[in-house]
Amino acid sequence: MEAAAHAASQTDAEPRTYLNHETSLWEWLTTKDHKKIGIMYLISLAVVFLVAGLLAMAVRLELMSPDFSIMSASQYNQTFTMHGIMMVFLFIVPSIPAILGNFVLPLQIGAKDVAFPRLNLASWYVYIAGGALTVTALLVGELSTGWTFYTPYSSQQGTAVIFMTGAIFVSGFASIFTGLNFIVTIHKMRAPGMTWNRLPLFVWGLYATSIVQVLATPVVGITMLLLILEQTLQIGIFDPALGGDPILFQHFFWFYSHPAVYIMILPAFGILSELIATFSRQRIFGYRAIALSSVAIAMLGFLVWGHHMFVSGQSAISSIVFSLITYLIGIPSGIKIFNWIATMYKGSVWLQTPMLYALSFLFLFTIGGLTGIMVGVLGVDVHLHDTYFVVGHFHYVMMGGSVIALLGGMHYWWPKITGRMYNETLGKIAAGLVFVGFNVTFFTQLVLGSQGMPRRYYEYVDRFAELHMISTIGSFILASGLFLVLGYALHSLFYGKKAPQNPWAAATLEWTNVAAIPDPHNFTSTPLVTRGPYDFHKADEVFGGSGDGQARGDGAGSDASRLAPPEAAPSAPKEDASA
Amino acid sequence: MNDSGTFWLPEAASTVAAEVDGLFYFVYWASAIIFVGVVAAMIYLAYKYRRRDPNDRPEPVEESRLLEISWIVVPTILVLLVFTWGFQTFVTLQTAPPNAYQIQGQAYSYGWNFEYPEGAQTTDELYLPADRPVQVRLSSREGDVLHSFYLPQFRVKQDVLPNRYTSVWFEATEPGTYELFCTEYCGVGHSQMLGEVNVLPADEFDEWVAEAGINEDELSLVELGELQYQRNGCQGCHSLDGSAMAGPTFQGLYASERAFADASSVEADENYLRESIIEPDAKVVEGYGSGIMPSFAHLSERDVTALVEFIKEQQ
Ligand code: HEM
Numbered sequence: 001m002e003a004a005a006h007a008a009s010q011t012d013a014e015p016r017t018y019l020n021h022e023t024s025l026w027e028w029l030t031t032k033d034h035k036k037i038g039i040m041y042l043i044s045l046a047v048v049f050l051v052a053g054l055l056a057m058a059v060r061l062e063l064m065s066p067d068f069s070i071m072s073a074s075q076y077n078q079t080f081t082m083h084g085i086m087m088v089f090l091f092i093v094p095s096i097p098a099i100l101g102n103f104v105l106p107l108q109i110g111a112k113d114v115a116f117p118r119l120n121l122a123s124w125y126v127y128i129a130g131g132a133l134t135v136t137a138l139l140v141g142e143l144s145t146g147w148t149f150y151t152p153y154s155s156q157q158g159t160a161v162i163f164m165t166g167a168i169f170v171s172g173f174a175s176i177f178t179g180l181n182f183i184v185t186i187h188k189m190r191a192p193g194m195t196w197n198r199l200p201l202f203v204w205g206l207y208a209t210s211i212v213q214v215l216a217t218p219v220v221g222i223t224m225l226l227l228i229l230e231q232t233l234q235i236g237i238f239d240p241a242l243g244g245d246p247i248l249f250q251h252f253f254w255f256y257s258h259p260a261v262y263i264m265i266l267p268a269f270g271i272l273s274e275l276i277a278t279f280s281r282q283r284i285f286g287y288r289a290i291a292l293s294s295v296a297i298a299m300l301g302f303l304v305w306g307h308h309m310f311v312s313g314q315s316a317i318s319s320i321v322f323s324l325i326t327y328l329i330g331i332p333s334g335i336k337i338f339n340w341i342a343t344m345y346k347g348s349v350w351l352q353t354p355m356l357y358a359l360s361f362l363f364l365f366t367i368g369g370l371t372g373i374m375v376g377v378l379g380v381d382v383h384l385h386d387t388y389f390v391v392g393h394f395h396y397v398m399m400g401g402s403v404i405a406l407l408g409g410m411h412y413w414w415p416k417i418t419g420r421m422y423n424e425t426l427g428k429i430a431a432g433l434v435f436v437g438f439n440v441t442f443f444t445q446l447v448l449g450s451q452g453m454p455r456r457y458y459e460y461v462d463r464f465a466e467l468h469m470i471s472t473i474g475s476f477i478l479a480s481g482l483f484l485v486l487g488y489a490l491h492s493l494f495y496g497k498k499a500p501q502n503p504w505a506a507a508t509l510e511w512t513n514v515a516a517i518p519d520p521h522n523f524t525s526t527p528l529v530t531r532g533p534y535d536f537h538k539a540d541e542v543f544g545g546s547g548d549g550q551a552r553g554d555g556a557g558s559d560a561s562r563l564a565p566p567e568a569a570p571s572a573p574k575e576d577a578s579a
Numbered sequence: 580m581n582d583s584g585t586f587w588l589p590e591a592a593s594t595v596a597a598e599v600d601g602l603f604y605f606v607y608w609a610s611a612i613i614f615v616g617v618v619a620a621m622i623y624l625a626y627k628y629r630r631r632d633p634n635d636r637p638e639p640v641e642e643s644r645l646l647e648i649s650w651i652v653v654p655t656i657l658v659l660l661v662f663t664w665g666f667q668t669f670v671t672l673q674t675a676p677p678n679a680y681q682i683q684g685q686a687y688s689y690g691w692n693f694e695y696p697e698g699a700q701t702t703d704e705l706y707l708p709a710d711r712p713v714q715v716r717l718s719s720r721e722g723d724v725l726h727s728f729y730l731p732q733f734r735v736k737q738d739v740l741p742n743r744y745t746s747v748w749f750e751a752t753e754p755g756t757y758e759l760f761c762t763e764y765c766g767v768g769h770s771q772m773l774g775e776v777n778v779l780p781a782d783e784f785d786e787w788v789a790e791a792g793i794n795e796d797e798l799s800l801v802e803l804g805e806l807q808y809q810r811n812g813c814q815g816c817h818s819l820d821g822s823a824m825a826g827p828t829f830q831g832l833y834a835s836e837r838a839f840a841d842a843s844s845v846e847a848d849e850n851y852l853r854e855s856i857i858e859p860d861a862k863v864v865e866g867y868g869s870g871i872m873p874s875f876a877h878l879s880e881r882d883v884t885a886l887v888e889f890i891k892e893q894q
C-alpha cells in the first residue's frame with residue numbers, strides 16, 4: 001500500500017529515483033541495484049564499527065591507570081581480540097570497496113550496474129553469514145587469541161576459535177566476490193570514451209584492491225581451514241605438540257595479512273585523489289604515477305610479509321630480504337603524498353569537510369608511513385616489535401589512513417547517496433575533534449612503545465601510567481567526534497537540506513551526469529566521455545558554462561532549486577537495447 | 580633503574596643499545612624533517628591557493644618531470660642508507676661473540692626459569708655480569724605456547740618457541756636493575772610474565788653464581804616443594820595467602836571439601852592433590868575453567884611428592 005502510494009505520488013511530483021523506487025523491505029533485501037547493496041553494506045558495517053569501537057573504548061578505559069579496573073584479565077583479552085577481529089576482518093577490509101566502491105564505481109565509469117549484480121547481492125549475504133558465525137563464536141565460548149590467531153595458543157582455545165576462523169573463511173568470499181565483480185566491471189562496462197587514462201583514480205584504486213582481494217584472500221581462507229582441520233582432526237600442521245610448526249602459521253597468516261593492509265589502504269588512496277582534485281579544482285599531479293603505483297604496490301605487497309617476523313626465529317637472510325623489499329614498496333606511497341600536495345599548487349582550495357579529512361589524511365598517513373619505515377629498519381624493529389609503537393603505527397595507517405579517507409568519502413558522496421546535505425559547521429567541528437583526538441590517543445602510544453610498553457598487556461608497570469592516561473583521554477575526544485558525525489548524519493537523513501546535483505562542482509560522471517538522487521538505472525542515457533576525470537578547465541557544465549556567478553559549485557550554501565540542471569556530457573549514440 | 584632515558588627511549592644499558600639508539604634517532608630526525616616539510620607545504624599551498632570565488636577556474640598545471648624524479652630519487656637514497664645501517668645493526672644483534680657466557684632460559688605460562696653453567700637456577704630473576712657478553716638460549720616448555728624475551732633497556736627481543744631453541748645475546752654495560760617483559764601474547768597471565776634483570780659487577784656476579792648453585796638432594800621435601808612451586812610457575816596462578824588468581828589458592832586447600840561443576844565433591848587429600856598436578860582437568864573446581872592449567876606429569880616422583888607436602892603446609 002505504501003509502495004503504491006509512493007508510485008502514485010512520484011508520477012506527478014518527484015522524479016523517479018533509486019530511493020523512491022522499489023522501497024519495500026523485501027525489495028531491498030532482493031535488490032540487484034549496486035547503490036542499494038552499497039547502502040546495505042553501509043548499515044551493516046556501521047553497526048560493526050560501532051560495536052568494535054565501543055570495545056576499543058572499554059580497552060582504553062581499562063588501561064586508563066594501573067590501579068583502575070573494569071574487567072578481569074580474561075575479559076580484557078577477549079575485548080581486545082574482538083575489537084581487532086571485527087575492525088580488521090569485518091570492517092576495514094570490506095569497508096571502502098563494499099560501501100563506496102559499490103555505490104560509486106558504476107556511476108564513475110558510466111555503467112548501469114556492476115557486471116554481476118546477483119553476485120554482488122550474494123556477497124552481502126555471505127558477509128552477513130560471516131557476521132552470524134562471529135556471533136556464534138561469541139556464544140559458544142571465549143575467544144582470546146588476538147586478531148592474529150598465533151599458534152599454538154589458538155590451537156588450545158577450543159570451539160570459539162573454530163567458529164571465528166570459520167567466520168573469516170566465509171566472509172573472505174564476500175571480499176573475493178566484490179573483487180571479481182569490480183575487475184570485470186572495470187574491464188567491460190566502461191562508457192564509450194572512458195579510456196584507462198580517463199578512469200577516475202578511485203576506480204584505479206579499486207582495481208588494484210580487487211586484484212589483491214582475489215589473489216590474497218584465498219590464502220587466509222586456506223590458513224583458517226587448516227587451523228580448523230588441525231583442531232578437529234588432530235593432524236599436526238601448526239601446533240608443535242602435534243608435530244606442526246608455529247612459524248609456518250605466521251608465514252601463512254602474514255602472506256595474507258600484509259597484502260590485506262593494501263586492501264585497506266589502496267581504496268583510501270583512491271578516495272583521496274578524488275577529494276584533493278575536486279576541492280583543489282586541479283588535475284591530479286602525476287595521474288599516471290598514482291594510477292600505476294597503486295598496481296605496483298598491489299603486486300609488490302605480496303613479497304614483504306616477513307617484516308612482521310623479524311624476531312620470530314625466521315632466518316636472518318629472509319629478514320634482510322624482507323626489509324629491503326619493504327622499503328622499495330614504501331617509496332610509491334611517499335610519492336603519492338607528494339603528488340597530492342602538489343595538486344593544490346595553483347588550484348582553488350576549498351576547505352569543506354571532505355577536504356579537511358583529506359588534509360588530515362595527508363598529515364596522519366605521513367606519520368603512519370614514516371613509522372612504517374621505522375619499524376622496517378631491522379635493528380630498530382627488534383626493539384619496537386610487539387610494543388605499542390607497532391600499535392601506534394598501524395592505527396596511524398589504518399585509522400588515520402583508511403578510516404579518515406572513508407569518512408572524507410562518506411561526506412563527499414553523502415549528498416549523492418542520500419540526496420541531503422549534512423551540516424557543514426558540525427562536520428568541520430567533528431573533523432577537528434577526530435583529528436585532535438586521534439593524535440592524542442595514538443601519538444602517545446608511539447612514545448609508550450618506544451619506551452618499551454608491550455602490547456596486549458592487561459597490567460603495566462608504573463612508569464607508563466601517565467602516557468596511558470593521556471591516550472585514554474584522547475580516545476574520548478576521538479569518540480566524541482565520531483558520535484557527533486553519527487548524530488548529524490542521522491539528522492541530515494530527515495532534516496538535511498536537499499542536495500543539488502553537483503554540490504562540489506566535481507567533474508566526474510557521478511556528479512555531472514547523474515541526477516541529484518540517482519535514477520534506479522543511474523544514467524538516463526549512456527554518457528560519452530570526452531575528457532579526463534579532473535579536467536576542470538574543460539568541464540564547462542560544472543560551472544554552468546558562462547561563469548556568470550551562478551556557479552553550481554556552491555550547492556552547500558546556495559538554493560538548489562534556483563539552479564537549472566547542468567548540461568550533461570553528451571550521450572553516446574543509442575546502443576542496441578539488448579547490450 | 581636510574582631514569583636517564585630520553586623522551587623516546589628508555590635508559591640504554593647494553594652495548595648494542597647505543598647503536599640501536601643512534602639509528603633510531605637518525606630515522607627519527609630524517610622523518611621529522613620530511614614530515615615538517617610535508618605539513619608546511621600542505622598548509623602553505625592550502626592557504627596560498629585558497630578559494631576566493633566559487634567561480635574560480637584555475638589553469639591546469641603541467642607536471643614537472645624534474646620535480647617528480649627528484650622526489651623519487653631522494654627518498655630512495657635515504658631509504659637505502661637506512662636499510663644498510665639497519666642491516667648492519669641487525670647482523671651485530673644476531674652474531675654472538677664466540678666467548679659469550681651461556682645461560683639457559685626456559686619460558687612457561689607465565690614465568691621464566693634461568694639456569695647457569697655453574698648450576699645456579701633462578702625464576703623470574705636474571706642475574707648478569709656487567710661488561711661480559713652473554714648469550715641466552717631460549718625455549719618454551721613442551722606443550723606450552725609462544726613467548727618473547729624482551730629487555731627494553733638492552734634493546735633486544737627474541738621470540739621463544741616450544742619446539743626449538745632460539746637465542747639472543749647482549750653485553751650489559753651498567754650494574755643495576757632492569758626489566759624483562761614477555762612480548763608475545765600468551766594468555767591471561769601475559770602481562771604478569773615479568774622478570775627482573777640484575778646486572779652485577781663481574782666479580783660480584785662470580786661470587787653470586789658460585790653460591791647460588793643449590794643441591795636439591797639436600798633439601799627437605801617441603802623446601803624442595805617450595806622451590807618447585809616457584810620454578811614451575813605455580814605461583815602465577817595459585818596464591819599462598821588466600822587471594823584468588825587464575826587458579827584456587829593453596830591456603831587451607833589440604834583436607835578441605837572441593838566442589839566441582841557437576842555438583843560432586845571430594846576431600847582434598849594427598850591423592851587428590853597428586854591427581855590435580857598430573858592431570859589437572861580430571862576434576863575442575865567449580866568456578867574455574869578446564870584447559871587452563873597444563874599437566875606437570877613430567878616432574879619426577881620426588882618433585883610431585885615435594886609439591887604435595889608443600890601444599891599441605893599451607894594452612
Ligand atoms: C610505508 C608504508 C609501510 C611500511 C614501511 C610498513 C611497515 C611495517 C612493518 C615493518 C611492520 C611490522 C612491525 C612489527 O610488527 O614489529 C608493520 C606492522 C603493521 N602494519 Fe605497516 N607498514 C606500512 C604501511 C602500512 C599500511 C598502509 C597499513 C594498513 C593500512 C599497515 C598496517 C600494519 C599493521 C596492521 C601492522 C601490525 C600488525 C600486527 O602486528 O598486529 N602498514 N608495518
Ligand SMILES: [Cu+2]
Nearest residue numbers: 258305307308
Ligand atoms: Cu606488513
